[in-house]
Amino acid sequence: MNELDERIVHVLAEDARRSYADIGTEVGLSAPAVKRRVDRLRAEGAITGFTVRVDPAALGWQTEGFVEMYCRSNTAPGDIRRALSHYPEVASASTVTGDADAVVQVFASDMRHFERVLERIAGEPFVERTKSVLVLSPLLRRYSAGPPG
CATH class of the missing domain: 1.10.10.10 (Winged helix-like DNA-binding domain superfamily/Winged helix DNA-binding domain)
Structure with missing residues (x-):
């Protein structure tokens, strides 16, 4: 390119x-x-598709949080991906460096809904523990392909 x-x-x-x-x-x-x-x-394959960006709040998803997943030592990234793909509330998930094995972005309708999703994620057989933080105010979201040329 x-x-x-x-x-x-x-x-x-x-x-x-x-x-x-x-x-x-x-x-x-x-x-x-x-x-x-x-x-x-x-x-x-440099451009993989075209999509629309929707404000999650417009769909009733008022609560956003990030969940750190700490998994059993023999858990493959594919196992994490397969399990999380069943959660419509999961917007993104990535394996990461550091103590956690993965970080998961979750959108929910309210705190109770977020709590239920967190409980389900924590209940996955390969999850040892989770740690979550809630977003108070998104400060910056970029959807670009990098700096302009």
């Missing part, structure tokens, strides 16, 4: 509904040239 491709990806990451003509104006290409590059980036 060259610098021009990166600029196109950045524009799409900010607003994937922008037209090829609009993107072209911003990066200095014609609409057909932008389309060709986007098609190539999709074919190469």
